[in-house]
Amino acid sequence: xxxxxxxxxxxxxxxxxxxxxxxxxxxxxxxxxxxxxxxxxxxxxxxxxxxxxxxxxxxxxxxxxxxxxxxxxxxxxxxxxxxxxxxxxxxxxxxxxxxxxxxxxxxxxxxxxxxxxxxxxxxxxxxxxxxxxxxxxxxxxxxxxxxxxxxxxxxxxxxxxxxxxxxxxxxxxxxxxxxxxxxxxxxxxxxxxxxxxxxxxxxxxxxxxxxxxxxxxxxxxxxxxxxxxxxxxxxxxxxxxxxxxxxxxxxxxxxxxxxxxxxxxxxxxxxxxxxxxx
Amino acid sequence: xxxxxxxxxxxxxxxxxxxxxxxxxxxxxxxxxxxxxxxxxxxxxxxxxxxxxxxxxxxxxxxxxxxxxxxxxxxxxxxxxxxxxxxxxxxxxxxxxxxxxxxxxxxxxxxxxxxxxxxxxxxxxxxxxxxxxxxxxxxxxxxxxxxxxxxxxxxxxxxxxxxxxxxxxxxxxxxxxxxxxxxxxxxxxxxxxxxxxxxxxxxxxxxxxxxxxxxxxxxxxxxxxxxxxxxxxxxxxxxxxxxxxxxxxxxxxxxx
Numbered sequence: 001x002x003x004x005x006x007x008x009x010x011x012x013x014x015x016x017x018x019x020x021x022x023x024x025x026x027x028x029x030x031x032x033x034x035x036x037x038x039x040x041x042x043x044x045x046x047x048x049x050x051x052x053x054x055x056x057x058x059x060x061x062x063x064x065x066x067x068x069x070x071x072x073x074x075x076x077x078x079x080x081x082x083x084x085x086x087x088x089x090x091x092x093x094x095x096x097x098x099x100x101x102x103x104x105x106x107x108x109x110x111x112x113x114x115x116x117x118x119x120x121x122x123x124x125x126x127x128x129x130x131x132x133x134x135x136x137x138x139x140x141x142x143x144x145x146x147x148x149x150x151x152x153x154x155x156x157x158x159x160x161x162x163x164x165x166x167x168x169x170x171x172x173x174x175x176x177x178x179x180x181x182x183x184x185x186x187x188x189x190x191x192x193x194x195x196x197x198x199x200x201x202x203x204x205x206x207x208x209x210x211x212x213x214x215x216x217x218x219x220x221x222x223x224x225x226x227x228x229x230x231x232x233x234x235x236x237x238x239x240x241x242x243x244x245x246x247x248x249x250x251x252x253x254x255x256x257x258x259x260x261x262x263x264x265x266x267x268x269x270x271x272x273x274x275x276x277x278x
Numbered sequence: 279x280x281x282x283x284x285x286x287x288x289x290x291x292x293x294x295x296x297x298x299x300x301x302x303x304x305x306x307x308x309x310x311x312x313x314x315x316x317x318x319x320x321x322x323x324x325x326x327x328x329x330x331x332x333x334x335x336x337x338x339x340x341x342x343x344x345x346x347x348x349x350x351x352x353x354x355x356x357x358x359x360x361x362x363x364x365x366x367x368x369x370x371x372x373x374x375x376x377x378x379x380x381x382x383x384x385x386x387x388x389x390x391x392x393x394x395x396x397x398x399x400x401x402x403x404x405x406x407x408x409x410x411x412x413x414x415x416x417x418x419x420x421x422x423x424x425x426x427x428x429x430x431x432x433x434x435x436x437x438x439x440x441x442x443x444x445x446x447x448x449x450x451x452x453x454x455x456x457x458x459x460x461x462x463x464x465x466x467x468x469x470x471x472x473x474x475x476x477x478x479x480x481x482x483x484x485x486x487x488x489x490x491x492x493x494x495x496x497x498x499x500x501x502x503x504x505x506x507x508x509x510x511x512x513x514x515x516x517x518x519x520x521x522x523x524x525x526x527x528x529x530x531x532x533x534x
Contacts, residue, residue, distance in 0.1 A: 027406060027411060027412050028406040028407065031402070031403065031406055031412070032403070032406075035392070035395065035399070035403065038395075039392075039394055039395075042394055042395075107386075107389050107390075108389065108390060108407075109367070110362070110367060111367075111383065111385050111386050111389040111390070112367075112383060112389065112390065112407050112408075113365045113366040113367045113381055113383060114407075272369035275362075275367050275368055275369075276300060276301065276368065276371075277301075277303075
């Protein structure tokens, strides 16, 4: 290569422009995200509610099973499991679909010059709509197992915003990497599945931490290193009327900042390559 | 993305020594394993290097408001890749491409169409993809419905349509927009003769509305109708650029 011309004079600027330009096209991804949901209503009576129902059935079954196994009151464990499932579905949806976000949209990427972020915003928006559907399960649960809710329940709003912000950078970063290295798609999906068990969704972290058995208590402390735990806690605690810990918020905020910073580095370097790779 | 948002200023496309090189990842070179092994085992140059196809080389052109450019060349000469470079889908791997204005690319009539939703909904989605707003599309829906002559079928899911009906719908949407930069790839076929005549009229009007047109086609007749200048692509390079007739003569002359 001789006389290498600088292809991108302002790569940072372009990475930011991609995010901002995608945001300006909210009508497009807003419409597409809705359409993805409505697609599920078509030719089926309950549509996306099916996803909610199947999630609720799994959560209730696992709740009953683990309440028996651990000897915990159903009234304590079931709300814990249900809310955990609702949040986990969002997280795993963003990561699993994020790993294919550009691969799945190959046709659009090659035919229409839209910012890459459009596909990511559509994904996160769709997951938020699913989240809203699944939230019905929580509301129904409140009727059966009333929780000691206080005004702190409002903390769930910034918590969901943070969750969505993180879903966006994860999908963007993972999406770009998997477009280049297709092996990462199945790896990502296996890791997500594994993390379901490693994250306190069907088990209660604090019960293990206060276990009489010091070996268990010791091991439970390791769960703090699991980033998903902190995301779950900032949403689950307010929704179940429990006291909140500042450290979960701090960790989530730190992950948001660091994650976006890393994603911007990836965007700067590889954004323009995605249409070549898909 | 080098595509700026809707600008009120004059539209233009300029490229300087723009190259588009495609990395060809076969199953082996695409995998992480190969890359990691390549790094660990040394011998990076031959093991980790990915074969590259130079689809476009040193493309330098400058198109301004009012340009009506035809694109000719053999299959595989780089016409479609050039259109994608000009639309901003591919950013040049070397060189520069600057695009001012909102681009409406019409490369494939089917892209962005969803078979499960109705024709009317597809009109909206396709319009949004082409950079229109919801409101603008709502205003145009009746006009498009008239043009397509699909009547009540517009309420049916797209999967019930025949190929020709899909083309009608797609053409109806595409020709209803107000593009600043219009990039047309050929492949507008599969409609009956009467409809073709009708869509030609709309196509001409669409081109008249657009600020800048680049049209890739094998049809001299269509090219003469829509363009005044032309670019002849060969082996990923611009072979000739100039008046339409002149370029066409040279291009055809080479065949004879």
